[in-house]
Amino acid sequence: MNDDLRELYQEVIIEHSQNPRHFGSLDHPTQMAQGHNPLCGDALTLYVQCENNKIANIAFKGHGCAISVASASLLTDTVLGKTIEDALQLFKRFHDCITTDCTQPIDAESLDKLQVLMGVREFPMRVKCATLAWHTLEHALHQDKHVASTEGEDII
């Protein structure tokens, strides 16, 4: 198994994909959105409960590859307790980093525990798997009723 693969499928990613955090639904979500990645058939529903402009509770359900489930699980862990603005800021930083060509430097420190997903940069065809949950979160926070899709993501 080569190093790129070990970097992509780090133990923490496989662990999150097999035991996703906050997996399920919320009884009284204030926001909710669906996401779909037609390439893989990944589909998820994200439930968010906002209180005083903060993400007070969050959950997701759905199915997908290890990368997309782990990314959704890490997302829920990371944005819980953040303000909506901070969560959207984090999405922007995460998105900028993960879509930066792997020969270029990125500010991985600022991503905190999301750093483990940066191995995806070596696998351009799989970037959409890692960003699906985040696009879905953005839809939820913006109260966008459309299904979030990763099709707008450029491959090169």
Next chain:
Amino acid sequence: MNFDWNTWASEQRIEFPILKEQIYGKPLVYLDNAATTQKPQCVIDAMSHYYLHDNANVHRGVHALSERSTLAYENARRVIQQFIGAKSHKEIIFVRGTTEGINLVAQSYGRLALKANDEIVLTELEHHSNIVPWQLIAEQTGAIIRVIPIHDNGALNLDIAQQLINKKTKILAVGHISNALGSINPIKKLIEWAHAVNAKVLIDGAQAIAHMPMDVQALDCDFYLFSGHKMYGPTGIGVLYAKEALLEVMPPYQGGGDMIATVSFEKTVYNQLPYKFEAGTPAIAEALGLAVATQFIQALGWEHIQAHEKSLLAYATPMVAAIPELSILGTTSEKAGIISFVLDHIHPHDIGTIVDRSGVALRVGHHCAMPLMQRLGVPATVRISLALYNTQADIDQCVAAIHDVRRFFKRVAS
């Protein structure tokens, strides 16, 4: 006959230069042939030769190059006519591929023949390209789509098929071989049933054309479609075969140059067959490449290709089936060289990415057959698809790579 088909396949590999490629430092194991096949040197040479020596537009122009390219292009049509046993070269329409051909038939014949509440019969196995064009014409005409279901083993439910093909049926459109599962459909029987109720039959031959001999007259289908790139030929070229009497009454699909006899702003007279359906400059080099691909196949011999692929499928199936926690989808005995499977707890896309780093090219996903995936209750599958140049070594390397995937995921789970 106790012949060593594996040695035979190894010898054919020499004709395919790309098979010498190394992927991440490992020999390429190309098992995504249902998506597209690799090209033999003779096809590559035919296309290069055309651009190096003969390139000119066809059918207009009186200069030497135009004459050469026109003769070569029209000769290609006749080579393909013979390859599928069509009665006339007028029945061979060059299109971009199977998808364009189905759209042509749906829009041209469909608009002519369908009215509200007429029925179009499809099957659960169909590729999106044999679903969506019919949905479009159904919306435009008010026709209704009926779907023949499958049994759990991936074979069509013929009892229900017999009920669904009835006097309301105007068109039956069915794949010859399922791209996702490999099921070979009993199209001869389906064609007879459809003709008994005066329905026309379109066969999507994209997955069959490289794997079995075709005789459209013996089959008596009304429309047969295939793509060049799935039969060792180039992309961007395919063939619509249709019975001449149907093509005569069908209106043109696209307007433009080459498809007309005369044009005035008052009235345009369409060109004769097959040009009526070939608007604009065609894919000339690709047509020549496709003709050479059919000659390549015929020189190898169908009996050899079929015996080899059958023996390799028989070699691969038990090896794949023996991988723990693996389920093969599509297990009917009437099956082409396709093995579709899922592994418990490991998503097909993760499998595809990991085996790729061992040089193994597999297809993972819904295979453009989302309704079939829904029927099978899976979001996606992993698909191994064979061609004449695959060997037992390819299967060994692929199966070893799948075992590695399991070990890789197990290291964390345990």
